[in-house]
Amino acid sequence: MPVSNLPLILEKRYPYQKLQGFTLGGNKEQDLGDDVKIRNSWYSWERNAIVYVVEDGGKIFHVTVPEAGGKKLGLWFNTMQAAEAWTVEMELRALGKLKEMIRSHLYNAYFHTGTFIEMSKKTGITYVFRRLRPTIALTSRMRLGLGEEWRDDTRILTILCLHPLGYYGGSWGGVMCPTDDVIAHLTLMRGDEAYFWRKANHHPSYSAEGGL
Amino acid sequence: MNGQLDVLNCGYGHLQIKFDKGNEDDADKARRVIKDMLKRGYCLFVEIDGEFHKVKAFDPERDEYILKDPADIEVPNEQANPAAEGTTPATTAEAPTDAQPIRRVGRPRGPSKRLSMRTHRATAIGPTAGG
Numbered sequence: 001m002p003v004s005n006l007p008l009i010l011e012k013r014y015p016y017q018k019l020q021g022f023t024l025g026g027n028k029e030q031d032l033g034d035d036v037k038i039r040n041s042w043y044s045w046e047r048n049a050i051v052y053v054v055e056d057g058g059k060i061f062h063v064t065v066p067e068a069g070g071k072k073l074g075l076w077f078n079t080m081q082a083a084e085a086w087t088v089e090m091e092l093r094a095l096g097k098l099k100e101m102i103r104s105h106l107y108n109a110y111f112h113t114g115t116f117i118e119m120s121k122k123t124g125i126t127y128v129f130r131r132l133r134p135t136i137a138l139t140s141r142m143r144l145g146l147g148e149e150w151r152d153d154t155r156i157l158t159i160l161c162l163h164p165l166g167y168y169g170g171s172w173g174g175v176m177c178p179t180d181d182v183i184a185h186l187t188l189m190r191g192d193e194a195y196f197w198r199k200a201n202h203h204p205s206y207s208a209e210g211g212l
Numbered sequence: 213m214n215g216q217l218d219v220l221n222c223g224y225g226h227l228q229i230k231f232d233k234g235n236e237d238d239a240d241k242a243r244r245v246i247k248d249m250l251k252r253g254y255c256l257f258v259e260i261d262g263e264f265h266k267v268k269a270f271d272p273e274r275d276e277y278i279l280k281d282p283a284d285i286e287v288p289n290e291q292a293n294p295a296a297e298g299t300t301p302a303t304t305a306e307a308p309t310d311a312q313p314i315r316r317v318g319r320p321r322g323p324s325k326r327l328s329m330r331t332h333r334a335t336a337i338g339p340t341a342g343g
Contacts, residue, residue: 164340184220
């Protein structure tokens with residue numbers, strides 16, 4: 001299925017070759033020249049998009065790039081392509097190892113939904129481990145500022161993305177099978193949580209890469 | 213209890229090395245793999261009662277994972293000579309006397325913790341490529 005503003009690049013042996021290079025809605029991106037400079041950029045909650053202020057030959061204008069829709073669908077399909085690097089056998093073996101690491105009801109949740117939750121004993125941060133998505137770090141206590149009282153309120157601290165050995169750009173897939181990536185996240189969180197935070201890429205909750 | 217080493221990997225999935233009594237081939241393979249992995253920046257974690265502890269070094273002579281800084285192992289006399297601790301120029305302005313307690317800074321160092329490769333389960337994770 002083609003996506004907005006993203007050319008669909010298929011591997012030569014992949015089916016549906018008639019869609020090779022097709023872009024839904026046409027390519028609406030401006031042709032950026034060498035004199036183009038991005039002066040500033042920020043996320044707009046109202047538009048759910050990244051707004052870029054661009055300068056081109058003295059002329060200043062803005063460009064809006066949505067974080068939803070085509071961008072997320074592009075990640076989905078890129079991830080589907082990355083599945084060619086994995087086999088069912090390696091995923092089953094990884095599932096066997098994960099089953100030994102977590103409790104049965106959590107494994108049941110992961111097997112059916114691709115998600116399970118664990119709270120760190122050291123920091124109290126709650127981690128949502130997901131198959132083929134970055135790990136969400138939640139806190140259940142927060143305060144508005146220094147001197148304020150702590151209150152019970154769940155919020156997302158960050159979204160941690162980390163792939164040992166390698167990953168496929170533009171996708172959520174790593175070179176290891178999906179459950180091996182989850183095992184890596186879980187093991188790092190349990191064994192060296194600071195290292196996990198230090199080495200992972202931190203995606204904001206509004207970004208398409210965050211997978212929310 | 214037999215030990216096991218799981219190495220998360222691509223290709224055919226994670227590598228499993230199990231240590232059976234009398235099978236020195238697996239032990240030799242594990243020694244090479246562990247030394248190579250630590251050299252390449254892999255993280256190794258040993259599981260003890262459901263908790264994971266990071267491996268700092270590996271002793272191939274005794275087939276033991278070392279869970280603390282190797283520097284602690286090389287200077288065992290520091291524990292027998294407490295007057296030698298904390299006497300760096302940044303921490304003391306003058307030589308300690310019997311009436312003045314020695315000010316210790318930093319995490320207290322204890323004996324290194326060693327675990328046998330053959331009886332514990334470990335997981336190895338490759339260096340991260342980001343995400």
